[in-house]
Every structure is written in C-alpha cells, then in structure tokens.
Amino acid sequence: MRHLLSAADLDRTEITGIFDLAEEMSLVQGRPVKKLPALRGRTVVNLFFEDSTRTRSSFEIAGKWLSADVINISAKGSSVSKGESLRDTVLTVAAMGVDALVIRHHASGAPWQASHWIDAHVLNAGDGTHEHPTQALLDAFTIRRHLRLSAPDLVSFEGKTVAIVGDITHSRVARSNVLLLTTLGAQVILIAPPTLLPAGVDSWPVLACTDFDEVLPQADIVMMLRVQRERMSGGYFPTPREYTIGYGLTRPRLEAMKPEAAICHPGPMNRGLEISADAADAANSLILDQVAAGVSVRMSVLYELLGGAE
Amino acid sequence: MTDLLIRGADLVGSDRSDLGIRDGHFVEPADLAHGVEELDADGLLALPGLVDLHTHLREPGREDAETVQSGTLAAARGGFTAVLAMANTTPVTDTAEAAQHVAALGARDGYAQVIPVGAVSKGLDGVELAELGLMAWSGARVRVFSDDGHCVSDARLMRRALEYVRAFDGVVAQHAQDPQLAAVSACCHEGEISGKLGLPGWPAAAEASVVARDVQIAELTRSRLHVCHVSCAETVDVIRWAKQRNVNVTAEVAPHHLMLTTTEVLGYDPTYKVNPPLRPNEHVEAVREALADGTIDAVATDHAPHARHDKEHAFAEAAFGMLGLETALAVAVETMINSGLLDWSQLAKRMSIMPAHIARLADQGRPLAVGEPANLVLVDPGARRVIDRNDTASLSRNNPWHGRELPDPVVATIWAGRVTYQRGQ
Numbered sequence: 001m002r003h004l005l006s007a008a009d010l011d012r013t014e015i016t017g018i019f020d021l022a023e024e025m026s027l028v029q030g031r032p033v034k035k036l037p038a039l040r041g042r043t044v045v046n047l048f049f050e051d052s053t054r055t056r057s058s059f060e061i062a063g064k065w066l067s068a069d070v071i072n073i074s075a076k077g078s079s080v081s082k083g084e085s086l087r088d089t090v091l092t093v094a095a096m097g098v099d100a101l102v103i104r105h106h107a108s109g110a111p112w113q114a115s116h117w118i119d120a121h122v123l124n125a126g127d128g129t130h131e132h133p134t135q136a137l138l139d140a141f142t143i144r145r146h147l148r149l150s151a152p153d154l155v156s157f158e159g160k161t162v163a164i165v166g167d168i169t170h171s172r173v174a175r176s177n178v179l180l181l182t183t184l185g186a187q188v189i190l191i192a193p194p195t196l197l198p199a200g201v202d203s204w205p206v207l208a209c210t211d212f213d214e215v216l217p218q219a220d221i222v223m224m225l226r227v228q229r230e231r232m233s234g235g236y237f238p239t240p241r242e243y244t245i246g247y248g249l250t251r252p253r254l255e256a257m258k259p260e261a262a263i264c265h266p267g268p269m270n271r272g273l274e275i276s277a278d279a280a281d282a283a284n285s286l287i288l289d290q291v292a293a294g295v296s297v298r299m300s301v302l303y304e305l306l307g308g309a310e
Numbered sequence: 311m312t313d314l315l316i317r318g319a320d321l322v323g324s325d326r327s328d329l330g331i332r333d334g335h336f337v338e339p340a341d342l343a344h345g346v347e348e349l350d351a352d353g354l355l356a357l358p359g360l361v362d363l364h365t366h367l368r369e370p371g372r373e374d375a376e377t378v379q380s381g382t383l384a385a386a387r388g389g390f391t392a393v394l395a396m397a398n399t400t401p402v403t404d405t406a407e408a409a410q411h412v413a414a415l416g417a418r419d420g421y422a423q424v425i426p427v428g429a430v431s432k433g434l435d436g437v438e439l440a441e442l443g444l445m446a447w448s449g450a451r452v453r454v455f456s457d458d459g460h461c462v463s464d465a466r467l468m469r470r471a472l473e474y475v476r477a478f479d480g481v482v483a484q485h486a487q488d489p490q491l492a493a494v495s496a497c498c499h500e501g502e503i504s505g506k507l508g509l510p511g512w513p514a515a516a517e518a519s520v521v522a523r524d525v526q527i528a529e530l531t532r533s534r535l536h537v538c539h540v541s542c543a544e545t546v547d548v549i550r551w552a553k554q555r556n557v558n559v560t561a562e563v564a565p566h567h568l569m570l571t572t573t574e575v576l577g578y579d580p581t582y583k584v585n586p587p588l589r590p591n592e593h594v595e596a597v598r599e600a601l602a603d604g605t606i607d608a609v610a611t612d613h614a615p616h617a618r619h620d621k622e623h624a625f626a627e628a629a630f631g632m633l634g635l636e637t638a639l640a641v642a643v644e645t646m647i648n649s650g651l652l653d654w655s656q657l658a659k660r661m662s663i664m665p666a667h668i669a670r671l672a673d674q675g676r677p678l679a680v681g682e683p684a685n686l687v688l689v690d691p692g693a694r695r696v697i698d699r700n701d702t703a704s705l706s707r708n709n710p711w712h713g714r715e716l717p718d719p720v721v722a723t724i725w726a727g728r729v730t731y732q733r734g735q
Contacts, residue, residue: 087622107624108508109578128626130508175508199511200502 001304003115003122007133007179015184016155018300019141025303026296028065039068042099042306046072046125047090049105054267054291055125055135059102062298068306071098086110087117094118099306103127121305129170135266136176138297140184142290143221146262157186161218165191165247166225166274167236168208169198173266174225178206189215193247195236212247216256223264224249224275240273249279262286313342314727319351319688321678322654329356331684334727338680349729351688354721357658359391359422359685360639361665361674363483363562364458364538364610366631367393367424369415371400376615376705378412379419381635383703384613386730388635389687389720392423392666392674393613397434398459404429404440406448413450421730425669428452430471430482434460439471446478453670456483458538459585461520463489468524472533479670481534481560484524486545487586491516497626499572499587507575509626512587518544525552525559536668537561539612541586543596550605560668562610563597565634565641566710570594574710580621580628581710584614602651607664611638615706633709636702639689640716647691648717654691673726684727693718 001014010018028034044063046056056072063070075089086105093101100121103111108128115122126132143162147154162181168174168190181188188206190197201208209215216222227243237243244250249263254276263275263285271277280287314331321327329351330339362385368376376384378395385393395412397403403412409426416424428445432438434457445452455475462468462484471482492512498504500511521537525548528535537549540561552559566584571591574582582588600606614631621628642661646652652660666675673683695718699709723731 085619085622086624086627088619105624107626109626110624112578113580113624128508128624169505170508172508175506198505199500200505203502204505 004133004301004305005111005115005122005124006131007136007176009133010180010183012156012183015137015140015180018137018297018304019144021303022141022293022296022300025299029292029296034065035067036065037067038303038307039063039066042068043097044068044070044100044102044302045093045098046070046102047075047093048073048125049075049110050126051076052104052126055104058294059125059298062295062302065295066299066302068302086113090114090117094120100302123301123305126172128172130172131176132172133176133180134298134301135173136180137301138290138293139177139223139264139266140180141297142264142286142293143262145289145293146286150260157181157184160220161187161189162221162223163189163191163215163219164223164225165212165249167196167227167231168192168201168225169196170228170231171225177223178204182206189219191215191247193237196231212253213256216253217258220258220261221264222249222257222261226266226268227270227274244273248273249275251276251278254279254282264290266290313346314349314724314729315339315342315346316349316351316356316688319354319356321356322658329678331724331727334684336678336680336682336684349688349722353690355654355689355691356678357654357687357689358662358675358678359687359723359725360389360661361669361671362390362393362611362613362635362638363454363608363665363669364564365393365395365613365635366398366615367395368399368615370411372617374705375617377419378415378424379421380703380705381613381615382416382419382421382424384635386421386723386725387703387720388637389639389689389723390422390635391685391687391723391725391730392425392671393635394425394427394454394669396458397427397429397456402429402433403427404432404434406441406444406450409445409450409452410448422725423671423674425671426450426452427458427483428455430455430457430462431467436460436462436464436467439467439474442471442474442480443477446480453478453480454483454536454668455480456485456538458483458485461485461487461489463520465523465527469527469531472527472535473531476531476533481536481668483536483538484520485538486517486520486524488516488520491519495626497583497587497630498575499589501572501590503572503575507578509575514542514544514589514593517542517586518548521545522548525549525557528559529555529557533558535559539564539567539586539610540597540600540606541567541589542593546596546600546605550600553605560607560664561605562608563601563606564612565609565638566632567597568594568601568645569641570710578625580623580625581632581708583625583628583630584632585630598645598649598651601646601660607660608668609638609642609661610665611635615704616708618707621708631708633702633704633706636704637697637709637711637716639719641711643717643719684724686724687720688722689719690721691719
C-alpha cells in the first residue's frame with residue numbers, strides 16, 4: 001500500500017489483513033512494555049491543519065509503540081491567510097526526509113493533492129467533509145469484534161445492517177464508513193433530515209431515509225454522528241430539541257433496538273443531543289472500544305505502509 | 311505603418327480574394343504600391359478580429375499573474391483584436407480615472423484594443439452605484455458595467471444600475487450567483503460529485519434564479535442586460551423565454567463550459583476550479599445548443615490568470631479561474647464547428663460581430679471590406695496541436711487544456727492594420 005487516502009482504496013482482503021494485524025497489535029496494549037521494534041528508524045509526521053486531540057494522539061501512540069520517530073506539526077489556520085501555499089507547506093515538511101505524512105486538513109481533498117507532490121507515504125487522517133478512512137477502519141474493526149462474540153470466525157458483514165444517523169452531508173466519517181462497510185458486505189442505511197443528506201446520495205450504494213423509527217428495528221449497529229455546533233445555527237434544522245426528538249438516540253429508541261444490536265459514536269459526543277446518556281453508557285455501547293481500537297488499527301495501517309521491505 | 315497585402319484568403323461567405331491594408335484600413339489591393347509586405351493566405355480563412363467580452367488582465371494590482379501587455383499578447387495569439395478588461399483589479403475600475411488608466415495601459419502596451427469594463431458598485435461591494443456616468447463620459451468610453459466575480463445580488467441596486475445606464479446606451483453584465491444559494495465557498499456543481507467529494511455545492515438554481523429575476527427587471531426598465539458565463543441548462547431556458555418576450559438580454563458562454571464537465575474535479579486539481587463551476591454533460595450540451603440557436607449570443611473567455619501559488623492550495627481554498635484567450639477559438643472550433651453545430655460565418659458572428667455590438671465597439675466586428683478598419687484573424691481550419699501550458703504569452707499557467715489535442719486555428723492576427731501575431735514568428 002503506497003498511500004491510504006480513501007476507504008475505497010481497500011478491498012475486502014486488504015481490510016481483513018489490516019484487522020488481523022490489528023488484533024495482534026492490540027496484544028501490545030495489554031503489556032507492561034508497550035513497544036515493538038517494527039518501525040525503528042522510520043519517521044512519521046502528523047501534519048495537522050486542523051485541531052484534533054483524539055486522532056492526533058491516537059496516531060502518535062500508534063507510531064511510538066511501533067518505535068517510529070513521531071513528530072507533530074500543527075499548521076492550523078488557513079495557509080491562504082499566511083501566504084504559504086499548501087504545496088509549500090507539504091514540500092517543506094517532506095524535505096526533512098520523513099517516511100510518512102499523516103495529514104488532517106479542514107479542506108476536502110488536501111491529502112490527495114499532497115500525495116501528488118511528494119514521495120513519502122500519505123495517510124489521510126480526515127479531510128474536510130470528505131473522508132476519514134482510519135476512523136472507518138477502527139469502526140468496522142470494533143463492529144467485527146462485536147459480531148465475532150456470537151460468530152467467532154466472521155469475516156464478511158453480509159446480512160448485517162448498519163444505520164448511520166446524523167449530519168451525513170458534512171461527515172467524513174459517514175463517507176468513509178459507507179465505502180468500507182459496503183466493501184465488507186454490510187447493508188448501510190443513512191438516516192438524517194433531508195437538509196443533512198448529501199447531494200447525489202441516491203447514487204450511493206446505501207438506503208437513505210429520513211425516518212429513524214422506521215428503520216431502527218432493522219439495525220444491527222446504530223452509529224450516531226456528532227452534530228457540529230455551526231450546523232445548529234446554520235438553519236439545517238429548527239432547534240436542537242427538535243433534532244433530538246427526530247434523530248437522537250433517546251431512551252425510547254434504545255428500547256426499540258434489536259436486543260443484540262450495538263451502538264457506535266466516533267466522538268466527541270453531545271450527550272443529550274444526538275445521543276442520550278443512557279445510550280452512550282449502555283452495556284451494548286461500543287464507544288470506548290472504538291477509541292481503544294483506534295490505536296491498534298492505526299498501528300496496523302502504519303505497519304502496512306512502512307513496515308514492508310523497501 | 312507599412313502597407314500589407316494578404317493574398318488569396320477565403321472570405322467566409324463570399325469568394326477568395328486579396329486584401330489590401332493601408333493606414334489601418336482595408337483598401338483595394340490595386341491601390342497598394344508594388345513590393346509591399348505580403349502575407350500568403352492560401353488555404354486560410356479570414357475572419358473579423360475576435361472580440362472578448364470577458365477578460366481579466368490583472369493590471370493594475372496583480373502584475374505577477376498578468377499584465378495588459380502579456381494578456382493582450384495572449385489575446386493576439388488567440389485571434390482577438392479587442393478585449394474588455396474586467397473591473398476586479400486593484401484598485402477596482404469604479405471611477406473615470408481608473409477606467410482611463412486601464413485604457414491608457416492598453417494604448418501604450420496593448421497587442422489588442424483594451425476597453426475597460428466599469429464596476430457597477432463602488433469597490434464591487436454591491437451596495438452603492440459606482441460613478442457609471444463619469445466612466446461612460448470619460449475618454450475610456452465605458453459602456454459595459456459589471457461587478458464580475460461578485461453578483462449584484464441586491465435587486466434594488468440592479469434595478470437602478472439597469473435604469474441608469476440607459477442614459478448612455480450602457481449594458482449591465484451580471485455575474486449571476488445568488489450568494490444565499492451559492493456562497494463564496496461554493497466550488498463544485500451541486501450533485502453527485504460534490505456529495506461524493508465533500509465539496510461545497512454550487513447548484514444551477516443559484517444562477518438561473520438570479521437571471522430569472524434580472525430579465526424581469528430588464529423588461530420592467532427597458533434596459534440592456536447581459537448575462538456573463540452561462541453555465542447551465544436552466545439559465546438557457548430562462549434566457550430563451552426572455553428573448554421570446556423581446557427582453558433586451560444577451561448572454562455569453564465560456565469555452566470551458568462548452569467542453570469540460572464536473573468529472574474533471576474528481577482529482578481535486580484546482581486547475582479545474584472555476585466560477586461558475588464545470589457542470590455535468592447535460593448542461594454542456596444545453597449551452598452548446600443555445601450558442602448554436604442564438605439564445606447565447608457570444609463566446610467570452612473569462613480568461614482568469616492566477617499566479618501558481620494561488621492555485622496550489624487545497625481545492626476549496628485555491629483561486630477560481632482558468633486561462634482562455636489563447637485556446638478559445640480552438641475550443642469553439644472543436645465543439646461548435648467540428649460537431650456541425652455552427653459554420654464559420656456563424657462562429658464569426660458569435661466571437662466578433664455580436665460581442666462588438668454588445669460592447670458598442672464601432673471599429674470591431676466589422677466586414678472585411680474596403681474602408682473598414684483592418685481587424686482580422688487568418689485561420690487554418692484543419693490544423694491541430696497538443697496544448698502545452700508553457701507555450702504561452704500569459705504570465706500564468708492555469709491552463710485546463712494542457713496535454714489535450716485541439717484545433718490550432720490561428721495563423722495570424724491583425725489589429726488596426728498591424729500584425730500582432732504571426733505563427734512561427
């Protein structure tokens with residue numbers, strides 16, 4: 001694998017390979033000495049044009065546990081306003097001799113552009129409202145672990161239904177999850193008010209739906225998306241109260257779920273808005289498992305990109 | 311100025327003939343002295359010099375991206391003998407003095423006639439009228455007014471501008487983009503591709519709804535309205551409807567909207583970022599048909615040079631616009647003539663005669679006849695070439711045609727009797 005830019009870059013075999021390796025990596029997490037020598041001497045730069053505590057620390061820990069030298073560079077603020085072009089910033093960092101650039105950017109497509117300009121591996125850590133492939137990988141990895149509790153050898157997600165609920169239009173998590181989960185064979189249902197369903201969603205390999213209650217009982221996994229504060233004032237829906245009643249995972253909806261169904265949320269959560277405390281802390285909530293899986297999956301991806309003989 | 315004899319050109323619509331030029335005008339070849347400079351036009355068509363209603367020359371303000379000299383040389387290489395220079399320079403062309411400055415730069419440095427476009431509103435801010443009359447009455451003789459780059463979105467201001475310019479036979483050229491439906495961040499046609507790429511959408515309705523409003527204001531005020539860079543089928547329908555009602559409306563289409571589609575944006579290459587955005591194929595078909603049937607009157611380049619670093623940002627943050635002057639005729643030939651939608655005299659009407667008429671340019675778009683100003687372009691109808699962005703007179707390289715094979719029509723351009731471009735020289 002040269003770069004990881006999109007969840008669509010991966011076929012089912014590659015995804016399964018990443019997951020199996022992530023299972024092995026997760027064993028490190030339980031050890032007193034959490035260090036593998038796999039990427040000793042390799043340099044990974046987290047180049048973040050947008051704030052992110054979770055994703056950045058997750059990549060940082062993943063790199064360090066693999067013994068890579070990890071450097072964080074915050075390039076926050078528009079490069080346009082600073083007068084430096086994206087290309088200059090990326091070339092400058094790459095010129096220091098890094099092996100992989102983990103890029104988070106507030107604008108869609110920035111990691112694509114970067115991958116054309118430099119020789120280093122590029123890993124998309126979230127670009128604008130476009131994609132966030134490692135989030136989708138850790139989500140699907142968590143879901144696989146959950147499903148394997150009842151079917152230990154499960155590989156494919158055929159016959160399973162994942163409902164993704166919330167602001168699909170502006171969600172890079174939703175886009176990457178749609179691509180990855182459908183590659184794994186799952187049926188994906190997107191649920192949102194019409195103002196938050198993206199243009200052209202009819203052409204996506206999913207069901208798009210505006211009625212949460214209608215489809216909730218079918219879901220094996222219910223993935224709630226964070227409502228960004230600026231959408232609340234942007235007129236996408238009338239009030240937070242109305243949103244919660246229409247699209248929140250409330251206690252009554254918790255009870256309407258299949259008994260074996262599980263809950264995901266990429267975080268950070270708005271408790272009381274898109275997800276009730278009851279749902280967030282429920283026994284079938286996988287939310288903290290997702291965070292833990294993030295490190296193992298990112299270790300696995302970094303190893304896939306950098307660990308091979310070159 | 312030396313005399314010039316053009317031998318054996320095919321005057322489209324009539325016969326082959328020789329053209330004599332003296333003192334900037336056509337004369338009888340027999341009246342030229344022996345031994346004058348000759349141009350062999352055997353196998354070439356002679357068209358009236360092209361007129362571009364929509365050029366960004368960037369001077370004053372961004373001389374690193376383009377100057378009047380480099381931009382008009384690019385114009386000459388594209389077969390143009392006149393360009394209208396848009397007002398969004400620094401400073402904005404919103405006063406008589408600023409307009410006269412641009413006109414003076416053209417007179418000093420130009421390889422084509424440079425006619426300033428005046429801003430509709432002061433500083434292009436869409437609030438107060440600029441000094442439209444003073445620009446019109448100045449030596450720059452401004453007749454076309456546009457806030458291009460910004461939409462005159464305030465209906466009252468648009469009404470006042472349309473009414474006011476009637477006093478001097480002016481025209482308001484509208485950049486139709488409802489800022490509520492397509493904000494400044496909008497950079498991709500709203501549809502399947504914008505949804506997939508996560509780019510802010512620019513729906514066709516944001517253009518067509520403004521045009522629908524403006525044609526009705528033009529009807530109300532009996533004024534002249536011109537619609538810049540029509541990009542979608544819905545707008546075509548509105549203009550067709552307005553013309554049936556005899557509204558005094560004209561429209562232009564940019565070459566890129568005649569050929570390129572939204573799929574170009576899939577790789578996030580900002581070269582293809584333009585405003586209005588590239589549209590899906592059904593819109594491309596619609597604007598071609600509209601140009602063929604006269605609903606759209608003119609091809610106008612929207613030549614928008616940008617320094618390389620202004621295009622090397624993330625797609626959503628990069629500058630809007632693409633080069634157009636050197637390739638406009640090539641694209642028009644490929645999309646309109648090679649497809650059989652237009653013949654050469656119809657294309658000349660849309661790239662010279664109509665634009666000159668809309669801008670009220672007395673010396674442009676004229677017949678190639680004795681006594682007329684000698685503005686013409688000699689065209690090789692069959693030649694082709696692969697476009698190389700480095701083979702240019704422009705100071706910028708944001709050329710969306712780089713690497714594509716297109717017609718290579720322009721052999722020589724003559725403006726006011728002077729050869730401003732000749733292939734291979």
